[in-house]
Amino acid sequence: MAEPTVIPQRGKTTEPATIVLAGATGDLGFRIAQALLKRGAAVRALVRAGNTKPEVTLLRDLGADIIEVDFNSVTALTNACAGAACVVSALSGLRDVIVDGQKRLLDAAVAAGVPRFIPSDYSIDYTKLSNGSNRNLDLRREFNQRLDQAPIQATSILNGMFTDLLTGQAPVVLFGVKRVLYYGDADQPLDFTTTANAAEFTAAAALDPTTPRYLRVAGEVATVRGLQAAATAATGQPFKLLRVGPLGVLGAMIKVTKALMPSTDEVFPPWQGMQYLHNMFTGLPKLTPLDNARYPDIRWTPVREVLAAKK
Incomplete structure (x- = not known):
């Protein structure tokens, strides 16, 4: 197991970094949560009230803190983000989620003073594509234009096709x-990365305060x-x-x-x-340059x- 990543707390000894994760019960999100816990992070998984997916119980058993939250309330999300080192989104959906839902999560992260935000991109390099060529990537581009205007350090992870x-x-x-x-x-x-590798890399990036605006990886x-x-x-x-x-x-x-x-x-x-x-x-x-070597402990499948x- 990797050594826990720690962040300094004023007047306290160092503690594991707290990462807020939205979308933790999805396939990618669940894998990100597992990878974060393996790296020693304190994971705060945001779930909707009444979520009965088996992943909720599994995450709790693994040591994650399960926070039931109203995703339509910036105030509730702000409270859930308090004290976090990074907010990671693994949300999946259309405009109501990728643009509107992530905007509320972003506003909450900023209000809570969270220094870093990782949006739910995990895709080919949509920054090189024209509007209209891909509906789902158009939504990600639209949200990231808002993200670029927010007073927070942002990092998008691009990994090609799963x-x-x-x-x-x-x-x-x-x-x-x-x-x-x-x-x-x-x-x-063509760029290909397994879901597991994308999750591992995202976890490492979430715990790395020096990440640039974009990180690009390809398992092969x-x-x-x-x-x-x-x-x-x-x-x-x-x-x-x-x-x-x-x-x-x-x-x-x-x-x-x-x-x-x-x-x-x-x-x-x-x-x-x-x-x-x-x-x-x-x-x-096509992703270039590739940042595969940034975290050398990851074995690319x-x-x-x-x-x-x-x-």
Whole structure:
């Protein structure tokens, strides 16, 4: 276990840093909480009143302080943030959460005098994309414009695509037909990071008072040909490439799909995933430079290991 990170307290001996975590019962948030506790942090997990998810009990058993809070009340959130070294958001949702909800959390952090804030980004580099190219990333860009105007030190963590999606939600590595599907250039470098690695890095960053505005990491940078080689090595069976067409074909498919389901409250409807892949295949949001070496105790999980677990 890593040595506890401590912050000086006026008139007191040093104590473990307190990190406030919103979204702690989600997959990424729960992993961030575990990583923070492993690093010796005092974790204050914010949950809605009446939350009965099993993660609440698990977090409490692991040593986290569970705080039931009204996420619509800046006053309640301010009280929950008091004395924290950093507020970390792992919230997931649409405008009401990513823009409005995080704005209330940000206002609370500022009012409570918290020195640092980590927003719920965990994505490709949306700063290089134009508005309208990805709904979910547009919301993150909008919130971060507000964050940049707030009197608080902010750090966004960008990690490309979650490698875990390659074994299910992202239709790229097709295990049934032994194909790797793609559009455009098979040699375009793409960024992949496991959820667990993103959580580990976020925990380390939350406890690091010297982080810059952006930190960029990739568990592995792989081309489509690299994914093909990883899938072949992971399964012991030869995978082939399946080029559907140029990026324009994918763009047209996105428009058709959105037209068939224009209004949706889903965070990840089919066309949203297609937008993400289109962004990645253009190469525009490629992460550079990478900050993988910032916390040398983190072991980055390669794509092959993730695909091997699918067998």
